[in-house]
Amino acid sequence: MADISDHPRETFRISMLLYDARYRSLTIQVVAAMLIMLFLAQLVDNTVTNLAVLGKDISFSFLWSTAGYDINQQIIPFTSQDTHARAALVGILNTLLVAVLGCILATVIGVFAGVLRLSKNWLVARVMTFYVECMRNTPLLIWILIVFAVMTEATPQPRDFREGGTAAMVFADSVAVTNRGVFIPRPIWADGSGIVVAFLILSIIGIFVLRYVARKRQEDTGQQLPVLRLSLAMLIVPVTLAFFAVGRPITLEYPELGGFNFEGGLQVRNSFIALWLALSLYTSAFIAEIVRSGILAVSKGQTEAAFALGMQPNRTMQLIILPQALRVIIPPLISQFLNLTKNSSLALAVGYMDARSTLGGITVNQTGRELEGILLLGIFYLITSLIISSAMNFYNSGVKLKER
Amino acid sequence: MTKTVFIGALAVAGLTAGIASAATLDDVKARGSLKCGSNEGLAGFAAPDANGNWEGFDVSLCRAIAAAVLGDGQAVEFVPLTSQTRFTALAAGEVDVLVRNSTWTFTRDTDLALDFPAINYYDGQGFMVPRALGVSSAAELDGATVCIQTGTTTELNLADYFRANGISYEPVPVATNAEGQQQYLAGACDVYTTDISGLAATRATFEAPGDHVILPEVVSKEPLGPAVRHGDNAWGDIVRWTTHALVAAEEYGVTKANVAELAAAPTDNPEVNRLLGTEGELGAMIGLDADWAVKVLSVAGNYGEIFEANIGESTAVGLARGLNAQWTDGGLMYGGPFR
Numbered sequence: 154m155a156d157i158s159d160h161p162r163e164t165f166r167i168s169m170l171l172y173d174a175r176y177r178s179l180t181i182q183v184v185a186a187m188l189i190m191l192f193l194a195q196l197v198d199n200t201v202t203n204l205a206v207l208g209k210d211i212s213f214s215f216l217w218s219t220a221g222y223d224i225n226q227q228i229i230p231f232t233s234q235d236t237h238a239r240a241a242l243v244g245i246l247n248t249l250l251v252a253v254l255g256c257i258l259a260t261v262i263g264v265f266a267g268v269l270r271l272s273k274n275w276l277v278a279r280v281m282t283f284y285v286e287c288m289r290n291t292p293l294l295i296w297i298l299i300v301f302a303v304m305t306e307a308t309p310q311p312r313d314f315r316e317g318g319t320a321a322m323v324f325a326d327s328v329a330v331t332n333r334g335v336f337i338p339r340p341i342w343a344d345g346s347g348i349v350v351a352f353l354i355l356s357i358i359g360i361f362v363l364r365y366v367a368r369k370r371q372e373d374t375g376q377q378l379p380v381l382r383l384s385l386a387m388l389i390v391p392v393t394l395a396f397f398a399v400g401r402p403i404t405l406e407y408p409e410l411g412g413f414n415f416e417g418g419l420q421v422r423n424s425f426i427a428l429w430l431a432l433s434l435y436t437s438a439f440i441a442e443i444v445r446s447g448i449l450a451v452s453k454g455q456t457e458a459a460f461a462l463g464m465q466p467n468r469t470m471q472l473i474i475l476p477q478a479l480r481v482i483i484p485p486l487i488s489q490f491l492n493l494t495k496n497s498s499l500a501l502a503v504g505y506m507d508a509r510s511t512l513g514g515i516t517v518n519q520t521g522r523e524l525e526g527i528l529l530l531g532i533f534y535l536i537t538s539l540i541i542s543s544a545m546n547f548y549n550s551g552v553k554l555k556e557r
Numbered sequence: 558m559t560k561t562v563f564i565g566a567l568a569v570a571g572l573t574a575g576i577a578s579a580a581t582l583d584d585v586k587a588r589g590s591l592k593c594g595s596n597e598g599l600a601g602f603a604a605p606d607a608n609g610n611w612e613g614f615d616v617s618l619c620r621a622i623a624a625a626v627l628g629d630g631q632a633v634e635f636v637p638l639t640s641q642t643r644f645t646a647l648a649a650g651e652v653d654v655l656v657r658n659s660t661w662t663f664t665r666d667t668d669l670a671l672d673f674p675a676i677n678y679y680d681g682q683g684f685m686v687p688r689a690l691g692v693s694s695a696a697e698l699d700g701a702t703v704c705i706q707t708g709t710t711t712e713l714n715l716a717d718y719f720r721a722n723g724i725s726y727e728p729v730p731v732a733t734n735a736e737g738q739q740q741y742l743a744g745a746c747d748v749y750t751t752d753i754s755g756l757a758a759t760r761a762t763f764e765a766p767g768d769h770v771i772l773p774e775v776v777s778k779e780p781l782g783p784a785v786r787h788g789d790n791a792w793g794d795i796v797r798w799t800t801h802a803l804v805a806a807e808e809y810g811v812t813k814a815n816v817a818e819l820a821a822a823p824t825d826n827p828e829v830n831r832l833l834g835t836e837g838e839l840g841a842m843i844g845l846d847a848d849w850a851v852k853v854l855s856v857a858g859n860y861g862e863i864f865e866a867n868i869g870e871s872t873a874v875g876l877a878r879g880l881n882a883q884w885t886d887g888g889l890m891y892g893g894p895f896r
Contacts, residue, residue, distance in 0.1 A: 207648060208670040208787055221713045223728045233716035310744035332745045333702055333729075413690075413701045413747045414727070423745070424729075504730040510707070515730075518641050518708035521648075521669035 204524070213529075215520040216241070222515050224506045226422055237516045244511030245533060251429050251507065252494040252537075258433035259493060260486075263440025268470075270445050281441070288438030293496055296435050301427035301503040308332045311414045327407055329415055335426065336408035339419040345402035352395040353388075360384045424505035428497065436493045443485045447478035479552045487545040491538045498534070508533055581653050581785070581792035582626065582844060590632045593619035594652035597637040599734050601758040601867050601874035602658060611635045614867040615656040617857045618677055618783060618800065622654060625799045625849045630856035639732055641708035644669055647784060654796055655784040658755060660710045665784070674797035676782040677860075679880040679889050681775035682714050683753040685760060688768050690747060695774040699724040704737045704746035706730075711751050714777040734759060752779045754868065754876055761873035794843055798893070802850045805832060805892030806859035808883055813858030820851045832895045839895060860890065 170180045204211065216238040223233050228246040231239060270281040288296070309320035311331050322329045329336040367378040396403070408418025451474050459469040498509040508530060517526035585591050595615060596603040603613040611619075611633075620630035636652050647655045648670065658680075659665075661673035684703075686692045695718070705712050707730045719726050729746045731737040738759050741749040749756065753771060760766045783800065785793050806812075809829050811819055820833040830836035834847035841847065857863050864881065868874040882888025 206788075209648075221716055223716045223719075223726075225728050225730075233713075233720060305740065305743050305745045312744075332743055333727075411700055413698075416700065501732065504707075504732070506730065510730065514641060515707050515712065518644070519664075519713065521644060521664075523645050523648075 215522050241512035244508040248507040255432040256490050259436040262437035266441035267444025285438045293435045296431040300431045304423040305332045334420045334422040336415040336418045338405035338407050341404045343402040345399040349395050352392050424503040427503045428505045447482035450481045451477045483549040590634050591623040592634045592652045594638045594655035595635045596657050600762045617863040618656050620856045621853045622799050624852040624856045640706045660779045670787040671784045672787050672793045673782045674793045675800035676780045678781040680752040680754050680779040682777040684772040685749045685756045695772050701747040702727045703748045704729045704740050718776045758874045801893045803860040804890050807861040816854040
């Protein structure tokens, strides 16, 4: 101990920052950080200066001025007298609508296509291979335009539905497929419909309880309950009874041909259908490959072991293969969901009024606030993506391999 | 990742802002060609012909400006811009001048930091419907589906007009005139609305133009003209006086056919002499050659000739002079005094 303290203390010299391995990495990091910050400062300063030269300032006050334009698809009410901020919100909700519905449909189609591509049936497997390769090797924009062109060019105009016209409504005169969109009946919620909805929610909770009870019972006694049939009964019977008991509070408003167009009912616009279908079909091809890789990643020994225990093929898939495959499937699936959400900004091509078309399109154009508008749009997509990926990561932590 | 995206966005913003320098005239001369922001395709105003040469009413103004500055009406690089991208492209310096059926408005002149040095077409917004609909007035359009180019003044006028009249409509936003035309012809919208000149130009390209009517209502004032960046006044002067030279030449009877003859020697009309540079130093004052207006008029003639050749009553577009007649004929075209 004493020896060590006798050594002359090494004094710190500036050159040690470069030549002493203990400090060198720190030096490099500090210098790099300073360079990055300088670069950023230069960029911001350059932008502000050049905008000032152009006579433009950076201001977000345009968000609170009157928008002055109309939006066709509104989830929340909007008129041309509302603010740009509300127009942006309408667009954001439209983006979220198409993203959520797109993720759901893409997953359903993708899982089907992925599983069927592994089918032992030669024809089915080849057809799915063809589908996947066609979809994922052509640009998404082309699919959006193809679906949109089919929807507008191959469907009849509303006026063809008049007496003596060439077109007719389908499903007992309740649905009209036109080149302006698909008109479907709209539910009208009268007094008492809350009770029916409450019953529906209770039934869904009941189904989860049933599944829990059934699993517990199977683990304890080995006996199985007919979960599917019981669930269906629980879903349908109480709600139907409540519906009639309260006196049929929910009625349907059917679309009817008005002066120029169908009136009443719910209009599912072609722009929405084109975007939704194209996004779903395109992304489903990637999801199909992810699902296929996930299933193939599960060792064949697992299947053989399950068969040796006398399990049927569908229960083997359900209980043995898929739970293990999910560990491989979920992480890449997250990025597909993120891709789908961000790709929805191609909505502009078919005039779907999403956040890109309202906030990043018309608002930017009418106010001349390009930098601010695009910055806000970027922040919106960033936040949305981060929320989606954290939600999926939360789910992933539930299914991933538990290491104990 | 997020940081790099941010840096990238700022870099793009910084660079594009950096390009927009003040002396556009020097840039154009150094480059040897004029970058002119034009319509992506509107018959009669700006559209490439079968050989890929741009022609039209707005195109002729671009060529006139190029002739004034560079002495060559062909030294123009046309940059087709959508209604959404046009002002950003101009502000960022991608084009030197924007001649794209753009309406001069207060907001664009002030808040967007643009200048509209002159008006080359006085227009108004109208509605086109298929004749088969049997509609004779815009007031009958309650519940109609309307195709509308986004990012235009038309979009705002449409909202105002329908709100003021208490009638409802369904907007179908389209990005370009071509897309609007396709949607309208497919029947995806009942009505197509834009400036009346644009409606006439679009209708001229239909297979059966007679099956479509332009409703009598004119719902807005749309003074269309070339736009330049605010702050470069010397360049704005060149665009303004080139436009005025075209208009004034029509008033004085200077045409493509006789401009060379009139410019050869001073005439009896001092105004013509000053315009054509045979008298006075007007060219030097604006930083151009003395015979700049001769070059301008040699390209496609005066305002009246350009109008008749591209959109006049003898063409498929078939527009009457109307408000765009000379002031001496009761119109609004009033070339400034060349003095």
